[in-house]
Amino acid sequence: MPFIDLKAQYAALKTSIDARIQRVLDHGQYIMGPEVKELEENLAAYVGVRHCVTVASGTEALLIALMTLGLKPGDEVITTPFTFAATVEVIALLGGVPVYADIEPNTCNIDASKIEALITPKTRAIMPVSLYGQVCDMAEINAVAARHGHIPVIEDAAQSFGASYQGRKSCGLSTWGATSFFPSKPLGCYGDGGALFTDDDALAQAAREIRVHGQSQRYTHTRVGVGGRMDTLQCAVVLGKLERFDWEIERRLAIGARYQRLLAELPLQLLTVRQDRDCVWAQFTVMVENRAAVQQALTAAGVPTAIHYPKPLHRQPAYARPELSLPHAEAAAERVISLPMSADLSEAQQDAVVAALRSALA
Structure with missing residues (x-):
């Protein structure tokens, strides 16, 4: 079986795409091309914000967000050590310093209660990651940011687009929301x-200029920028996929809930989904010994798996911080394993995954 069934998804949407x-x-x-504006308008309406700016990748989204905030060498950004490298890669590219808050052991999201103690006069932004498809504690994080001079908050929502939190959509909860359309x-x-x-007009305008090499109009470069546009063809694909996205989110929620029920009695740790939010399960991840x-x-x-992620960022060679001890992130990195998950996963396939996992843990 496929880990993520993109072929079945395309078959369902082939005519439109x-x-x-x-x-x-x-x-x-x-x-x-015109599909770029069309997609931006549709996505902004979906999330419930004034502005959507499409860009070349989820990494580029984070980079441009930091650039609009004027991140300078030596500025600090508080984030999680348990995420894909792109989250801190963009901080390092701009000369910033990632400052790590440990994660919650039951969600693998950043522990909001640990952020305030890490704020210094050099703190320029807070960048939580909504991991595995569940939005992190954005209300608490926003409150901390507000108490300290309204520090900008960037939600790295690469895995949580479509998720809901306290009645609102991921990506519409903070200064910036950034997502990825990786396949x-x-x-x-x-x-x-x-x-x-x-919702910030000035930040949106800055992002639009930065993504086209800092141009406010053709060949007028008002700020340092990047080649960060999203191709028209890729926008066309996402427009096609939007036609059944609500159905796919419903399926992800149902499949995730069914996994949670079927695995409840096995000797493993399931992630907790908080009552005031849902999880769209970009990865269905459990923890095992x-x-x-x-x-x-x-x-x-015959069951494919993946590890998201096998080594926390403060233990990665490029971002090593050997003096740091972040026990929950380190423990999660040793135990997490992701199972097949997509909107087209059948009950028979899911039953096969559960049976194989039951046998493996026996």
């Missing part, structure tokens, strides 16, 4: 792509 791609091929506006994400394209979301043996047994049974 093919037609949208063909329209781009016919009009030939491959950069900043495996809850809403993915057929290459790289991403988007930024904000003797992970290598469990993964080997699942592979032998």
